[in-house]
Amino acid sequence: MTSATGVPSASMTWRGSPWLSFAGRRALRFVISLWVLATAAFLMIHLIPGDPVRAALGLTAPPDLVAARREAMGLNDPLPVQYWHYLRDVVTGNLGNSTLSGLPVSEVIGDRLPATLELALTTFLVVLVVAVPLGALMAVLTRGGRRRGGELAFTSTSVILAAIPEFLLAVGLMGLFAVQLEWFPVAGRDDPGSLVLPVVALAAGPAAVLARIVRTELLSVLDKDFVRTARAKRLPPRLVYLRHALPNALTATLTLGGLLLSALVAGTVLVENVFAWPGLGSTITSSILQKDYPVVQGIVLIYGTGVLLVNLVVDVLLALLDPRSTIREA
Amino acid sequence: MRGFGARWPAVVRTPVGVVSAVLLFLLLLLAVFGPVVWGGAADAIDTNALQQGPSGAHPFGTDALGRDILARVLVATRLTLGLALLATLIGVTIGTVLGAAPSVLPRWAGRLVTSAVHVAVAFPGLLLALFFAVIFGVGTTGAVLALGFSMAPNFARLTQTLAASVAGREYVAAARVSGVGRARILFRHVLPNIAEPLVVNATIGAGGALLAFAGLSFLGIGVQAPSFDWGRLLGEGLDRIYLSPASALAPGVAVVVAGLAFNLFGESAAAALGHRARFARRPESAPVPEEAAAGPAGDAVLVVENLHVAFPGQAGWTTPVRGVSFTVHSGELVGVVGESGSGKSLTALAVSRLIEAPGSVTADRLEFTGTPLLSTSERELRALLGTSLSMVFQDPMTSFNPTRRIGGQLAELSRQHQGLSRRAALARAVDRLRAVRITEPERRARQYPHEFSGGMRQRAMIGMGLMGDPRLVIADEPTTALDVTVQRRVLRLLARIRAERSAAILLISHDITVVSQTCERVLVMYAGRVVEELSTVELFGAARHPYTRALLAAVPDMDTDRDAPLAVIPGRPPEPGELSGGCAFAPRCAFATERCRDEDPVLAPVSAGHRVACWHPAAAGGTELETATAGGNE
Numbered sequence: 001m002t003s004a005t006g007v008p009s010a011s012m013t014w015r016g017s018p019w020l021s022f023a024g025r026r027a028l029r030f031v032i033s034l035w036v037l038a039t040a041a042f043l044m045i046h047l048i049p050g051d052p053v054r055a056a057l058g059l060t061a062p063p064d065l066v067a068a069r070r071e072a073m074g075l076n077d078p079l080p081v082q083y084w085h086y087l088r089d090v091v092t093g094n095l096g097n098s099t100l101s102g103l104p105v106s107e108v109i110g111d112r113l114p115a116t117l118e119l120a121l122t123t124f125l126v127v128l129v130v131a132v133p134l135g136a137l138m139a140v141l142t143r144g145g146r147r148r149g150g151e152l153a154f155t156s157t158s159v160i161l162a163a164i165p166e167f168l169l170a171v172g173l174m175g176l177f178a179v180q181l182e183w184f185p186v187a188g189r190d191d192p193g194s195l196v197l198p199v200v201a202l203a204a205g206p207a208a209v210l211a212r213i214v215r216t217e218l219l220s221v222l223d224k225d226f227v228r229t230a231r232a233k234r235l236p237p238r239l240v241y242l243r244h245a246l247p248n249a250l251t252a253t254l255t256l257g258g259l260l261l262s263a264l265v266a267g268t269v270l271v272e273n274v275f276a277w278p279g280l281g282s283t284i285t286s287s288i289l290q291k292d293y294p295v296v297q298g299i300v301l302i303y304g305t306g307v308l309l310v311n312l313v314v315d316v317l318l319a320l321l322d323p324r325s326t327i328r329e330a
Numbered sequence: 331m332r333g334f335g336a337r338w339p340a341v342v343r344t345p346v347g348v349v350s351a352v353l354l355f356l357l358l359l360l361a362v363f364g365p366v367v368w369g370g371a372a373d374a375i376d377t378n379a380l381q382q383g384p385s386g387a388h389p390f391g392t393d394a395l396g397r398d399i400l401a402r403v404l405v406a407t408r409l410t411l412g413l414a415l416l417a418t419l420i421g422v423t424i425g426t427v428l429g430a431a432p433s434v435l436p437r438w439a440g441r442l443v444t445s446a447v448h449v450a451v452a453f454p455g456l457l458l459a460l461f462f463a464v465i466f467g468v469g470t471t472g473a474v475l476a477l478g479f480s481m482a483p484n485f486a487r488l489t490q491t492l493a494a495s496v497a498g499r500e501y502v503a504a505a506r507v508s509g510v511g512r513a514r515i516l517f518r519h520v521l522p523n524i525a526e527p528l529v530v531n532a533t534i535g536a537g538g539a540l541l542a543f544a545g546l547s548f549l550g551i552g553v554q555a556p557s558f559d560w561g562r563l564l565g566e567g568l569d570r571i572y573l574s575p576a577s578a579l580a581p582g583v584a585v586v587v588a589g590l591a592f593n594l595f596g597e598s599a600a601a602a603l604g605h606r607a608r609f610a611r612r613p614e615s616a617p618v619p620e621e622a623a624a625g626p627a628g629d630a631v632l633v634v635e636n637l638h639v640a641f642p643g644q645a646g647w648t649t650p651v652r653g654v655s656f657t658v659h660s661g662e663l664v665g666v667v668g669e670s671g672s673g674k675s676l677t678a679l680a681v682s683r684l685i686e687a688p689g690s691v692t693a694d695r696l697e698f699t700g701t702p703l704l705s706t707s708e709r710e711l712r713a714l715l716g717t718s719l720s721m722v723f724q725d726p727m728t729s730f731n732p733t734r735r736i737g738g739q740l741a742e743l744s745r746q747h748q749g750l751s752r753r754a755a756l757a758r759a760v761d762r763l764r765a766v767r768i769t770e771p772e773r774r775a776r777q778y779p780h781e782f783s784g785g786m787r788q789r790a791m792i793g794m795g796l797m798g799d800p801r802l803v804i805a806d807e808p809t810t811a812l813d814v815t816v817q818r819r820v821l822r823l824l825a826r827i828r829a830e831r832s833a834a835i836l837l838i839s840h841d842i843t844v845v846s847q848t849c850e851r852v853l854v855m856y857a858g859r860v861v862e863e864l865s866t867v868e869l870f871g872a873a874r875h876p877y878t879r880a881l882l883a884a885v886p887d888m889d890t891d892r893d894a895p896l897a898v899i900p901g902r903p904p905e906p907g908e909l910s911g912g913c914a915f916a917p918r919c920a921f922a923t924e925r926c927r928d929e930d931p932v933l934a935p936v937s938a939g940h941r942v943a944c945w946h947p948a949a950a951g952g953t954e955l956e957t958a959t960a961g962g963n964e
Binding site for chain 1: 461464465541544567568575586684687688711716720725731733742791
């Protein structure tokens with residue numbers, strides 16, 4: 001980027017480059033957040049009232065088994081030592097072993113993560129591809145108070161869609177399209193068609209919200225002076241909208257898109273359970289119910305890292321897309 | 331401070347507010363009386379009716395033990411609502427405490443709380459709920475606590491934001507200055523004033539809590555058998571979805587309806603208490619054009635006859651431009667003056683066809699270089715207007731697209747209308763930037779608007795107007811946002827463009843001094859009309875309209891007594907809706923008579939090139955102002 005020239009030097013604190021300074025600050029924030037997350041995951045097990053091993057193995061488990069398991073998990077060490085070991089293990093990718101199956105947690109996660117990623121990323125793509133053009137189209141069609149009826153229909157549909165939780169929609173879609181019409185498989189991840197219903201269930205609400213935001217943002221951008229300038233240049237409406245208006249509405253879209261993507265992480269938990277999708281969501285639920293704490297801990301860590309990564313990517317994208325960002329972020 | 335609660339009745343004045351309020355009331359009734367009425371039916375095991383589909387006796391079928399699904403859904407209302415409200419209460423309480431804590435804690439502790447909240451809100455609520463569910467354990471109590479804790483960060487941030495907005499108000503500042511303690515300020519001044527938005531958001535939050543709790547119960551983490559809420563019933567219904575889809579339908583519908591009721595009630599409360607803007611309907615008929623005034627043609631670049639601009643408003647159409655007629659000839663420099671709201675900028679936008687729907691533009695004649703602008707399609711006009719009509723807008727800071735480089739913004743005009751290649755168009759842009767005296771134009775062309783100063787941007791904007799071959803430059807307050815020395819450079823640049831390219835210039839300004847120094851002819855506008863048109867030479871000395879004279883008298887010059895108050899025109903210009911039949915200036919005019927108040931004067935010639943719309947025009951020369959020639963009054 002050559003845009004750094006001529007910028008006031010107030011923000012150039014770090015080796016003269018605002019971009020390096022920004023990257024450094026943002027990376028530091030990411031690392032600190034990761035540390036907070038790992039600490040929370042560590043504390044989670046220790047905040048459980050009573051003995052987590054006893055809770056996991058049940059009241060009837062022989063005391064020597066409980067003691068052995070506690071020893072194996074290092075629960076008899078002093079807390080700071082356990083904490084240090086935990087952080088060290090997490091950094092090296094060792095997330096412990098499942099209490100039930102004895103398998104390494106990292107292996108369980110590696111097994112399940114691709115399914116969840118497939119679901120979440122496909123959904124996000126669908127949300128973007130549907131919501132951005134739809135919101136932009138609605139903004140263009142309803143600007144200046146035109147087509148009140150269309151605006152009302154759009155707004156109320158999106159409000160209702162956004163209000164239906166994804167797991168209810170999932171149950172409804174399954175009942176109609178899988179059980180009654182038999183168009184799509186009811187459960188599992190065996191053929192490409194099995195992706196359709198979970199993705200629709202997950203995408204509908206976020207797409208409705210995002211389309212509404214895109215419309216509102218674009219409407220406010222269309223009132224800006226520079227759009228009038230673009231019109232005064234007599235550019236065809238296509239260029240006025242696509243080149244001058246839409247890019248300036250992307251900041252809010254991207255910010256919200258990031259929030260929606262991290263909310264998707266949580267939404268997959270429920271929808272995976274409805275469709276028996278073999279991802280992290282169905283695993284964490286069964287692990288919570290079976291008190292398999294190391295697995296829960298590991299998956300919480302993965303989900304949390306996913307959310308933090310999304311936030312990081314959004315921040316970096318925002319900074320890259322906005323030429324003024326070099327003078328932003330004091 | 332507004333009375334808390336006094337404005338709440340407004341919430342139920344909207345249809346959505348009424349419907350959601352009624353729904354909430356019904357749900358409440360159901361929660362109280364449901365278990366009493368249907369409690370028996372919900373628990374009655376009927377081994378003869380196991381897992382039945384919908385029937386007359388069981389509208390939504392029966393479950394694995396033959397219990398009626400509908401009765402179970404109705405009975406579950408109490409537990410579902412109760413748990414959701416309890417979780418919300420926990421969330422709001424913890425959130426408010428966390429949010430308010432930084433304002434009473436020591437600074438370091440406050441910052442710690444703030445950043446903890448900041449990290450926590452980044453995570454989706456359900457993820458937090460799962461996290462806390464592990465700690466508090468599977469089951470009803472654990473789920474309520476988990477949900478409450480997971481809602482807390484959002485309410486904490488909301489409290490912080492609201493408290494920060496209140497903390498800046500005068501009464502809080504006054505309390506702080508008078509030495510009131512921080513805790514006392516928090517409880518006496520801050521919390522009472524943010525209670526209303528907190529309650530509104532808690533209502534919306536309760537809807538979210540209801541849905542989230544249903545999710546937890548659905549996963550098996552929430553309510554455990556033999557208790558049941560809607561989420562648990564939904565989970566049981568999903569297991570039997572092959573046998574009877576209706577068994578999943580009933581609790582699902584209940585969850586959606588209840589969630590919507592809370593959400594919509596909260597949203598309508600937010601809208602009603604926050605006074606969101608609402609639109610009025612558009613009337614059927616457009617305003618009727620008024621009497622036309624004839625104008626000469628010849629080498630006219632722009633001919634405007636009886637131009638009207640109207641906008642739909644809350645109380646019908648308003649017409650801020652009412653019958654404007656004028657002509658601009660080739661190479662002429664014409665000024666338009668008037669107070670803000672006189673319709674001069676709208677006139678400029680209308681003649682350049684930049685008024686958008688729902689605004690409406692009508693005229694008896696509106697021609698640019700002989701092409702009728704109102705009857706020709708926009709597509710056909712594009713190339714003509716794009717290359718021959720340039721616009722310079724008031725605020726150079728906002729008139730460039732902040733996300734694109736200056737050079738590209740200039741070049742796209744030539745690429746679009748003149749068919750130039752990217753490289754050729756960019757070279758032309760650099761050339762035009764040089765023409766408007768921007769130093770290092772090659773480097774500047776690669777910069778973004780925020781790297782330009784205000785004066786440079788305005789010159790770049792003029793340079794943009796030179797990308798084509800302008801016959802007319804419409805400059806709408808081009809110097810208003812600039813300081814005086816920069817103003818002069820921009821005005822000189824406009825004058826130079828006219829001299830070098832014989833382009834006509836229409837200079838719009840509220841500043842009669844700027845216009846008199848730059849232009850040859852002046853149109854004086856008042857309340858959407860041209861009230862006087864005269865040459866700049868005549869302006870000082872021969873102005874006939876009382877309004878023109880008042881404008882001139884309001885300009886201080888070297889002889890103005892510095893100790894005397896600045897001359898002003900008493901009163902204010904009328905709003906477009908306030909006009910009666912008479913002269914719009916009559917209420918502020920010292921010479922107004924009955925006739926002025928009843929009959930609107932038309933713009934009529936008084937001498938060659940001098941028109942005035944007044945029943946009692948002042949005699950030529952009869953002014954106390956010194957006569958000054960154009961450009962000489964500095």
